[in-house]
Amino acid sequence: MMSVTLRAGGAALLALLAVLTSQPDRTQAPPIGIIDFYGLRTVSPQPLRQALRIREGDVVPDSLDETRARLEALPGVNQARLTAVCCETGKTIVYVGIKENSASFIPFRPAPQGAVRLPDEVMKLEDSFSDALWKAVQRGDAGEDDSRGHSLSHDPEARALQERFIEYAGRNLDLPRAVLHDSSSAVHRAVAAQIIGYAPNKRDVVNDLADAMRDPDAGVRNNAMRALALIARFAQSHAGLDADFPSQVFVDLLSSIEWTDRNKSAMALIGLTEKRDPELFLRLRRSSIPSLAEMARWRNPGHAYAPFLIMARVAGLSEEDIQTAWNASPHELAVGRLLAKLESQPVAGQLRVDAKGIEQVWIPAGSFSMGTDPATLARLKATNPPAFVQREFALEEPLHEVRITRGYWIDKYEVTQKAFQAFVESGGYHDRAYWSEAGWEWLRRQSVGRLPRLCGMNGSDKPAVCVTWFEAEAYARWRGARLPTEAEWEYAARGPKSLLYPWGNDFDAGLCNVVGSSGLAPVGSYPAGASWVGANDMAGNAMEWVQDWLDQYGAEPVVDPRGPLTGKVKVEKGGWWGAPALTARSAYRHFEDPPEYGDHHIGFRVVSSPITP
Template identity: 50%
Template structure:
């Protein structure tokens, strides 16, 4: 069965990905480095920009083990995706050093409840259509209704079927998220429940899914909450409340998808510059935001760059000008200086 991790990226190291679908490595970026240097990591990594993408789980496991043997490193995680602006692969190296926070997720449920074959088939069809669209560079989507509808006609037609499906199966989707022992079923449930018409009614379900032991479930829940957060900003009259605390914590996760998707949500939640949210980000996440703002892939680093600028008291206009002119380091230095003055 195909994985139901529906991402803007298709990760090489998931069981269903095929290495030959991935072009050579275009960028390598890092996160979690505090006392360990990038040079130390690169020397142990062996692969470099321009090399062929790693083509087996065994290779990945061997590199992660080698990285974890470095002084002061407890655990390492490699994450690959597609694609950079010039069509090459991205590779992210996550490091958990001694003393870093460890995330405690809930124990995986053991229930036998499952999605119907019809829902599973629709999920597989969407996974195929989505992957083809991404690899063609056709991943844009309309989020104006509080859920994603891709511009790609084939993928969008399937997503539109998710809307009545979520309404008819809300109780089942909630049971799957809480009780099912099958992580693929939970991940697909998190994807589909996001299409329920009353967004305020499903926020709690998706927030609870952020505690799931499986990264694909968390990823789909975060992505859905990010879209809902943007919808809530555009429609304050609906009084939809998306809590920010879990996403701030996940900016320090070893899992790249946790970091990437939590940044997307916080990009929406910081638009109004809530004082309590900015305070928590200053206290808990500035080092993480700095390294994420330096990621070479604009689609991944841009959101964290804007969040960092907001944390540092800069206007969106100032942040945007720095981004467009390529002055990332200048803005990072300005933010760090502003924060030292507090």
């Protein structure tokens, strides 16, 4: 049966659920009542259900390792997690978490290697507590008192054992801290996190627990989150505790592949969002709305309510309106309305998932300086760059002001080979509706069965390269989108501060796939090099087609420039793998290639807001 180590989950049982364990003295779990998925963006649930080979009504198998292996063998799936949760409705719920190939990794700390351990009597105390708590849950007595910033069970036997945790934490925190940070044993680290949560001075242990939420072991994170969430709730009514509370780690773990990470983070954020802090809401908008939406659609109301509540608060609903929305509509409709409201009033960097399952970020209207000034160009020329770069410098001048009057959604990542293949498999190369007149004429001259050309750089999560401008345009139309104008692309990369690179004004080879690279990297491999709105790989990896024909800039300010109506070559932006650092500048313009050209260094991304004619 799917298990979470009991020592890592004792306190978690107080949250009115029990994660099933494989211990022989525990009652056989009831049959499966619900199977729900999360983490899906481009992967369809249908092949996942087929690979599961378990259905509602079945009994949870003794081992889910083979099931996980089948899921991870599916195209587009990098990792899979299965969690069986029992038993609010008399049925087991199986949650299937998927990390797609193109999804970003949460940066957990390396596993510690130290030999330090907790005493045997402490580990036996935790075993006794877990047993007592399990019995209480079976009797329907899982209530707790958290008014002191830690859990105290309503069950007398379990509570008496917790009082011993409090006594131990009050006289000796040094050893649990050392175990939490340095022990190679995840079981001991998990128990240490639980004990530290009982410390008399909560402020002193906040950073310890926040650090433990980056532990590579899910059980350790579970206990640390549980303890920190209780402290967060306690902090709401105790001055001085919430001033620097580390809420970001809860925001990050909303996108974890582990169900316990997501569930505990959502529960903690109920309290953390109660005061409706604008900065916290901004961070949630920029990274967590798709995750919250899929969690709010879970069919178990007890698990769906916390993410729904957080979403609704971020969307600006009053507490009364939130309850009305929750009670008045099926969850799917209510979540859809919240998403529509959030997308109708987006903020810079807000994340969404479009109709094809592709993540996009919001670029608000604004102004920036486009191109390069003479002093910067003189400094760059003094570095003796390659001849083709020197030739292209001329069309980066003059520096001029550009105003973008309408916001737009732009792909967070370059279009991947997997995403482009979906266009191919949908018949995109045979549907005239997606092609411009010139593109269709080009296509008629090709051997369609040999398209697209992949240039030998296969990898479903790598950029789709070797596609021509015509193919990129057709894909964009299939997405209900278009290629960005050069001004839109450059604004998304450098922002209102008109930075030289997406991350700042100084080149850093560790933030992009440019200098010294031998090939494409999976999209999102350099998250620290993202632009001001969170768009990844706008410097390096693949250079990107934009909508514009090449022209010479003028010196006067312009509004929503679109380039000339005709031309011979299309502009490409962003530099590419193995190219000189100078090409990674956001102002760089590559202009050698006509729209029928494709090569191993050219990819693209799309925007979803149409240009007003």
